[in-house]
């Protein structure tokens with residue numbers, strides 16, 4: 801089984817999960833901006849944060865869907881919202897066109913969010929979002945860190961299954 805892991809991460813939490821998956825599976829790691837992704841792999845694990853209520857790579861995956869189609873595809877997301885308590889899965893699935901949604905297995909994982917550590921552009925985006933979302937207002941006040949290796953149990957079992 802030749803597999804690869806592709807990820808996008810600005811603040812490190814998605815990267816941390818990608819590295820743990822690499823340790824568990826031996827699949828090599830690639831950033832989504834990498835030009836040398838070996839698309840011949842038959843299993844693709846792809847991870848990105850939820851940004852503005854959708855997976856940051858939703859459009860990226862959709863644009864390249866011909867490279868994913870027919871393979872085993874696992875999409876994990878990280879988010880400030882707790883995937884156990886909020887409808888993160890619905891948000892992820894709604895952001896994907898039917899064809900893509902039917903071809904991926906989605907694993908929403910807890911991320912890490914600390915407003916004080918964001919770059920300037922992201923601070924502006926989050927302040928704007930906070931004007932219409934109570935959840936975002938709460939996130940600005942309370943840093944969250946749900947990143948834990950144990951969150952990968954189901955995903956690793958599915959990859960190995």
Ligand SMILES: Cc1cc2nc3c(=O)[nH]c(=O)nc-3n(C[C@H](O)[C@H](O)[C@H](O)COP(=O)(O)O)c2cc1C
Nearest residue numbers: 809810811812813814849852853879880881911912
């Ligand atoms: C600009 C921006 C928008 C975000 N939008 C959302 C969102 O809509 N829902 C959510 O639950 N978390 C949101 N987050 C939080 C990220 O999903 C979370 O911090 C994630 O763990 C970041 O991944 P990274 O550490 O790999 O960059 C947002 C973060 C940023 C910086």
